Amino acid sequence: MKTFLKPLSAAEEQFYLLQFQRGDPEARNILIEHNLRLVAHVAKKYQGCDEDPDDLISIGTIGLIKAISTFDPCRTSKLSTYAARCIDNELLMMLRARKKRSREVSLYEPIGTDREGNEISLLDIIESPPVDVVEDCFQRENILHLLRHIAEILSPKEYHVICCRYGLNGQEPRTQREIARELSISRSYVSRIEKNALQKLRTLFPKNH
Known part of the structure; x- marks a missing residue:
């Protein structure tokens, strides 16, 4: 003891x-x-x-x-x-x-596979709504388009904040307060960086979408 x-x-x-x-x-x-x-x-x-x-x-x-x-x-x-x-x-x-x-961990842990051999988690079964195949493909295309160009149009600090906030590059999503502590800046400044970054990212998509 x-x-x-x-x-x-x-x-x-x-x-x-x-x-x-x-x-x-x-x-x-x-x-x-x-x-x-x-x-x-x-x-x-x-x-x-x-x-x-x-x-x-x-x-x-x-x-x-x-x-x-x-x-x-x-x-x-x-x-x-x-x-x-x-x-x-x-x-x-x-x-x-x-x-x-x-x-x-328990929600995301694989519990089996679907007909195509893709892993299924408990979360997929609990929360998956009926899928509109066309809308789902459109959203996937938009996400891939976004990920391809995100680093090109954002400053390094904006890119870091967005990756931390939304869990990109294999990270866990984090709060503005957590990011502020890491960067030694105020939470309101993190909020402004995030807002400016999202505004830039919206320019990647046509107005009619």
Whole structure:
């Protein structure tokens, strides 16, 4: 069983928070090490979710690091109270993301083949409406046309945002907020890039379509 360092006293905590705010990286490490017991305490309530305890501690530690980096003593009196919320939020986000991925895998996993030998997933059976063959062929043609020309008319940043947003090139679709974090820009700026890119892509199709 892992052993953790004892929590800091209130005076010690204030001292190291001040040192960290002044740019001392060692103070940050001390704050993390002495609050790992709190991570373990919060993570314990999720151990019945079939998750590896070490994974829970690792994810919870990310929440602790975020808490220490963003803690404002003027808004919250105790670091432990604020950190517990951040740790809990990080664990919840991880569990929700894994649950979502597990649903996607189960829905998309092949369960057989059709008459032409194409793989069929559970999602195909659940959600497939009656197909208009002519409309389906037209849509496929439009998609291929779009994919052939998308990189030619978009800037590199627009191309990256569109690929991330709509899951192109084998990626999982991502939210504007996730893309904004990756590119270190605001979500509203990502929204503008996406809007401009889509406007450009509309020019690929004739007006009568």
